[in-house]
Amino acid sequence: MSLFRPACAAFARRLCTAQPHLEHTSQSPLLSLVLKHRALQPRCRPFTTTRRYLAQVVDTPSTPTVPHVPKRTVRIGPLPEGRVNDGTIRRIFGAGMSATDGNNVLRILHHRRTAGSLADYGVDNLGKQYTHVDRAMAIKGLEWLRERYPIDEARAAEDWAEKEANRIQYELWLADPETESKYKDPARAYREQMEKEEEERHQQERDERKIGILHVGKSQFERNIEEKRRERLDEITRVAEEKEQKERDMEAKLESGEWVRTPTGTQLMKPGQTTYVDIFGREQVSRRKEEAEKYQKLSNTEFSSPEEMLAKTTLAQRLYPMSAFVLFTVILSYGFAHFYLPPSPSYRLFPDVSPTLATIGALLLANGVVAIAWRAMPLWPFMTRYFMHVPGYPRAIQAVLNVFSHVQYEHFLANMMVLCLVGPVCHDLVGRGTFLGTYMSAGAVGTLVSLYWANLGRGNICAHSVGASAAIWGISALYLLLTDQETLKIPFVKDQEVSFWPKMLLVAFIAMEIRTVFRKKSQNDHASHFGGMLVGISTAGYIRATGALGRKEGLPEGVQANAGVDSKTVDVGAIAKEGIKELKDSLTKNSK
Structure with missing residues (x-):
């Protein structure tokens, strides 16, 4: 054997x-x-x-x-x-x-x-x-x-x-039990050996005799050595028994047919699960799917149907709180745009960076942080409650927070790319106060229009709305109605320009949006887009009528002016180069 x-x-x-x-x-x-x-x-x-x-x-x-x-x-x-x-x-x-x-x-x-x-x-x-x-x-x-x-x-x-x-x-x-083949496992054999040695030690202590000041038998040092050895072997035995118990449990699960071994055979997993190797080189069973299902269930509302959702609140309870909050946001935005004055360079965090680059960078950072937060599954219940607008069960704060929220990377990259194209030229034109006031008001009003369209019109009452599209449409409409630039320089092509008709471009954008609504099934929140455009058009009309833009003196030069571009020309490539140069210079100076 x-x-x-x-x-x-x-x-x-x-x-x-x-x-x-x-x-x-x-x-x-x-x-x-x-x-x-x-x-x-x-x-x-x-x-x-x-x-x-x-x-x-x-x-x-x-x-x-x-x-x-x-x-x-x-x-x-x-x-x-x-x-x-x-x-x-x-x-x-x-x-x-x-x-x-x-x-x-x-x-x-x-x-x-x-x-x-x-x-x-x-x-x-x-x-x-x-x-x-x-x-x-x-x-x-x-x-x-x-x-x-x-x-x-x-x-x-x-x-x-x-x-x-x-x-x-x-x-x-x-x-034939008289043979020497008695069945023993190492743990039991060691335990019996230890019991026998313990009995012999007690017998030896009983037989010790004192001879003057000397003692016959093992010294205290030898006893300490034996005690340490016994503790170490006890720990080895305990680990071996736990391993055997784990193997027995694994075999019992395998016999049920509901579990299979992992590729290395060290653990069990259910069919369909995957494994990965952690930073310590150990094989781990991936439970991402189960975790995602758990937090998805916590993120869902307790309603099983749209009728049950609408029965929870009345029409007034859905419309009035957000309406009051959006009105308050618009008033604050108007006050900020009207009374804002550029700070002294000594009070700025990055004095060597133009206000345009600092404002656009702050918006990109805020949107990026929220997009990363959506990747953390434990945050899903909190994010869906405050950073996602649901017309059937709204919360007032969602009117502003959902403007900074992007669940999908494609949605985030598309909106941020448009913000980087339109934001600098609009900021250079109207200044930080009007730019940020229009941005926040357009996002909030766009969310409110989506709420009214879903509850009073033909919108989806259970739709989930997120994204900065309404705010970007607002600053785009503001820029296209106020700018006097006539030519557009083609990026990466030397000395190539085309004619630029901003007001016609805005009309084309509005027509394309209307066509998408009536001729194509889309998952975009078109009501919020129209709400953002309405804010941009209203702001541009107010500035044209009152001459508020002309009365503001001492506006700092923007990125395009610092790049030496003609005021009648839109040069996106020069704006990007100047922004990168300013950022490099600021980082280099701060490091020194």
Whole structure:
């Protein structure tokens, strides 16, 4: 038996490798190999490291006999994905096989694969009630299972072979308990050894005699050494027992058929899960899908239908709070635009950066932080409650916060690209106060128009609205109605310019938006776009009518002016180069 267990693993792997040609004999090949090896070798005393059995010492008759071993009950669990449909059963076994018998045959075969007994039993002897299932049909079912639920059959066969070796060894000892082959695992053997040494030590202490001031026996130093050694071995034994218990738990889960081993075989996972290697090189089962489902459930509202959502609040409760909040936001924005004065360079955080670049950079940073926050799943309940506008169950603060919110990276990049194109030229034209006032008012009014359209018009009451589109439409309309620039320089092409008609461009944008609403099904919040345009047009009209822009003197030069571009020309490339240059100079100066 000392040579049996290494051969067991190789024998099991060889049986699993020849999968399509499983043979069945009247006697188990594993039992035949054990009995043959035992007949050739003298009896010895091996140890095993897996399952442990408790044997009772009884009086052994002169002629040992193999005791009666009760028949083991095997519990076969369901398939990982549940019952297989009738069409699949007919495709595997043919029309003559019923759906119930076909599912039971697949369950038996899959249990043998996961338990490792396929290497010993093969595909034959499925049971008395399945004698009509011939070998060819069983092999077809086995091939289907291997394709649908791939597992490491060789590893399972090795574990099965080791368990069978332990069982047979234990039965042989029951037949002849006077031999030295008493079944022990390392933990029990060590524990018995420690108990024996402890008893000897106590006996030695009792036999110690004092001779003057000397003591016969071990010194205190030697006792401390033994105590440390005993504690260390106790810890090793505890770890070994925990590992054995973990392996037993894993085997029990594998037998149920609901779990499979990970690629390295160190853990279990359910079919469909994935694994990854952490920074310490350990294999971990990915639970991102389960975490996403958990936080998605926490983020959803408690309503099961639009009618239930509308029944929770009245029309006045949905419209009035946000209307009052948006009105307050517009008044604050007007006050900021009217009374804002550029600060002295000594009071600025980055005095070497133009106000235009600082304002656009702050907006990009705010939108970027919120976009990154959407990637953290624990924040989903908070983000959906305050940074996402739902017309059927609104909160007033959503009118402003959803303007900085972008869930998808494509949406974020598209809006920020337009902001980088239109923002600098509009900021240079009207200054920081009017620019930020229009930006915030357009976003808030756009959200309010979307709320009214969903509750009083034909909008979707359950839609989720996010993004800075309304605010960007507002500053775009403001710039196109106020600018006097007539030419547009083509970026990356030297000395190439085209005519620029800003008011006609705004009309084209509005026409395109109207066409999209009536001729194309789109997921864009067009009501908020029109609300943002309305704010930009109203601000431009007010400035034209009152001459507020002309009365503001001392506006700092913008990025385009610093780049030396003609005031009648729009040069996006020069604006970008000047912005990068200012940022580099500021970082270099601060580092010094």
